[in-house]
Amino acid sequence: MTEIKETKAQRVERFKRAKNAWDCIDEIRGFARQGHNSIPPEWLGTYFRSWGIYTQGDGNGVTGGGGGEGKATPYFMVRIRIPNGILRSPQLRAVANIAEQHARGVADITVRQNIQLHWVTIESLPEVLDRLHSVGLTTTGACGDVVRNITGCPLAGLDGDEICDASPIALELTRQLAGNSEFYNLPRKFKVSVTGCHLWCSYPEINDVALTASTRRRKGVIETGFSLRVAGGLSTEPHLAVRLNAFVAPHQAVQVVRGVAEIFRESEVLRHSRERARLKFLFLNHGWTADSFLAELHQRIGFKLDPAEPEQIPEDAYRDHVGIHAQKQPGYSYVGASVLRGRITAEQLKSAAEIADHFAGGEVRTTIMQNLVLVNVRNEDAATVAKGLEASGLPVAASVFTRGTIACTGSEFCKLALTETKGFARWLVEALEDRIPGFDQQLKLHIAGCPNSCGQHWIADIGLEGKKVKVDGRMVDAYYFCVGGAVGKFAAIARPIGYRCAAVEVPDAIERLLKAFDSDRNPGENLRQFFARHSNDEIRTLLAGDWAEPVDRDAIAGPVPHGVEG
Numbered sequence: 001m002t003e004i005k006e007t008k009a010q011r012v013e014r015f016k017r018a019k020n021a022w023d024c025i026d027e028i029r030g031f032a033r034q035g036h037n038s039i040p041p042e043w044l045g046t047y048f049r050s051w052g053i054y055t056q057g058d059g060n061g062v063t064g065g066g067g068g069e070g071k072a073t074p075y076f077m078v079r080i081r082i083p084n085g086i087l088r089s090p091q092l093r094a095v096a097n098i099a100e101q102h103a104r105g106v107a108d109i110t111v112r113q114n115i116q117l118h119w120v121t122i123e124s125l126p127e128v129l130d131r132l133h134s135v136g137l138t139t140t141g142a143c144g145d146v147v148r149n150i151t152g153c154p155l156a157g158l159d160g161d162e163i164c165d166a167s168p169i170a171l172e173l174t175r176q177l178a179g180n181s182e183f184y185n186l187p188r189k190f191k192v193s194v195t196g197c198h199l200w201c202s203y204p205e206i207n208d209v210a211l212t213a214s215t216r217r218r219k220g221v222i223e224t225g226f227s228l229r230v231a232g233g234l235s236t237e238p239h240l241a242v243r244l245n246a247f248v249a250p251h252q253a254v255q256v257v258r259g260v261a262e263i264f265r266e267s268e269v270l271r272h273s274r275e276r277a278r279l280k281f282l283f284l285n286h287g288w289t290a291d292s293f294l295a296e297l298h299q300r301i302g303f304k305l306d307p308a309e310p311e312q313i314p315e316d317a318y319r320d321h322v323g324i325h326a327q328k329q330p331g332y333s334y335v336g337a338s339v340l341r342g343r344i345t346a347e348q349l350k351s352a353a354e355i356a357d358h359f360a361g362g363e364v365r366t367t368i369m370q371n372l373v374l375v376n377v378r379n380e381d382a383a384t385v386a387k388g389l390e391a392s393g394l395p396v397a398a399s400v401f402t403r404g405t406i407a408c409t410g411s412e413f414c415k416l417a418l419t420e421t422k423g424f425a426r427w428l429v430e431a432l433e434d435r436i437p438g439f440d441q442q443l444k445l446h447i448a449g450c451p452n453s454c455g456q457h458w459i460a461d462i463g464l465e466g467k468k469v470k471v472d473g474r475m476v477d478a479y480y481f482c483v484g485g486a487v488g489k490f491a492a493i494a495r496p497i498g499y500r501c502a503a504v505e506v507p508d509a510i511e512r513l514l515k516a517f518d519s520d521r522n523p524g525e526n527l528r529q530f531f532a533r534h535s536n537d538e539i540r541t542l543l544a545g546d547w548a549e550p551v552d553r554d555a556i557a558g559p560v561p562h563g564v565e566g
């Protein structure tokens with residue numbers, strides 16, 4: 001009899017059914033006592049993730065391994081969950097100290113407002129988790145098939161234009177969903193965003209469920225509530241969230257998000273393939289529609305939501321929160337510093353905590369553009385705060401390239417990466433600053449080291465997706481170009497335009513494209529409009545400097561696999 005091999009999805013499902021890793025902290029403590037070799041594969045590949053812990057690659061991404069994954073090292077990446085990006089200086093200082101002692105002095109701010117550490121050993125894990133816990137931080141559910149960090153506007157409660165402060169809802173949802181055993185075993189990751197801001201800076205369009213504040217008039221009274229979107233996500237098959245015909249009152253918000261999470265949890269059809277397990281695949285592959293989803297949601301929550309109201313969709317959702325800006329509290333400002341590609345040192349974290357203590361009542365925020373914001377700064381102190389941050393290498397007045405560039409983890413630590421991204425991002429930004437010094441258009445330049453799109457290249461003006469190409473018989477890092485991605489009113493997935501070049505040639509290509517934009521644009525035309533007006537062939541020609549045959553996005557010039565398991 002031939003043995004039927006268990007699929008990856010079946011294996012992961014079996015592991016998850018067998019145990020809820022959140023109940024098993026003692027096992028982690030045991031591994032720490034007995035050393036790395038005592039850790040069983042199911043912990044390395046599955047259970048650790050629920051604790052925000054991933055195995056770390058050896059710096060070669062997939063190229064150094066096999067079967068679509070790079071080699072793991074005996075080090076871990078540890079993701080700290082920062083709900084709504086709200087942090088206090090003692091927490092920031094604790095992260096800095098942990099980074100110094102256990103993570104080689106560096107951390108990354110991520111595109112979901114989290115902070116990620118690397119180089120953590122199994123021996124230090126219990127201490128890292130305990131110390132985070134002692135300052136009210138957790139890694140629970142920062143990775144894995146669970147409700148991930150709940151994002152929101154970092155200026156909630158501070159922004160003069162906001163419709164409402166939605167952060168209490170994001171925090172309540174975090175209390176109810178993160179680490180709650182009822183939701184320990186979802187088919188895959190589940191991303192939630194709640195924002196009360198006008199600009200939708202937390203990118204509702206790419207979340208599994210998102211609430212954005214809106215208003216309605218009832219009997220002459222203005223009421224605040226939320227629009228509801230579901231089933232957004234990027235990854236290899238991007239899908240912008242679908243708006244449901246519902247107006248969610250603030251008191252209904254938690255129940256509604258829980259309801260969506262329950263529908264996801266019980267969608268057995270999603271548990272057959274890891275690559276087709278996100279909520280969006282109910283819509284993409286299983287015939288669900290906005291109406292059928294809403295009907296199911298009504299059934300689940302046991303009451304009917306009011307119909308949707310017209311909403312104001314932000315024109316161009318670009319908001320990096322960098323610079324000095326007034327808050328709604330008279331006399332106060334927030335000061336946002338650009339953290340290029342999110343990479344920050346322990347020293348910089350400590351300086352930021354110090355400055356926050358002196359001038360910001362200890363209040364700090366992380367943003368989804370991988371930046372740090374100090375809030376509640378008295379107007380008269382704002383320049384001093386900016387100077388202090390600048391002196392620490394965290395620029396408040398930064399070029400559009402520094403401000404607009406974000407990068408995923410890349411091959412330095414990620415086993416699925418084809419390219420190194422963080423060093424590349426910095427080098428690219430420096431090159432563009434040198435070559436096009438006066439460029440003044442807001443530009444989202446997003447870099448992902450593989451098609452998984454952790455660097456969100458699908459929603460960038462210029463999105464770079466990591467590849468490998470052969471140059472002089474050697475495989476080297478390369479990037480494939482996607483342009484014209486956007487969120488907000490003109491929301492669109494970036495167009496793959498058939499141009500790919502070696503990483504070292506990327507500055508030349510972007511310089512040619514942006515210089516062409518500068519010289520050929522119509523009066524008042526922005527980058528998005530410029531890209532929309534030009535065909536793929538035209539943009540490819542601008543990037544290449546000459547006519548170039550289109551190349552396939554996923555054709556890899558050599559035997560380099562790219563895994564999509566995670």
Ligand code: HEM
Pocket residue numbers: 054077079110111112113114115116142148149191206207233234235236408409413414415416452453454455456563564565566
């Ligand atoms: C199948 C594998 C994976 C897929 C499909 C995937 C996909 C994604 C996507 C689409 C995002 C964008 C998040 C958003 O804005 O909503 C994201 C975030 C992120 N990914 Fe991945 N990812 C995978 C594996 C990994 C791995 C192995 C690493 C590195 C060890 C990684 C690191 C990150 C980081 C740092 C973020 C920022 C999000 C956060 O803080 O939660 N990803 N991922």
Ligand code: SF4
Pocket residue numbers: 408409410411414415416417418419448449450451452453454455
């Ligand atoms: S996009 Fe690819 S390379 Fe970058 S962190 Fe995600 S999985 Fe790793």
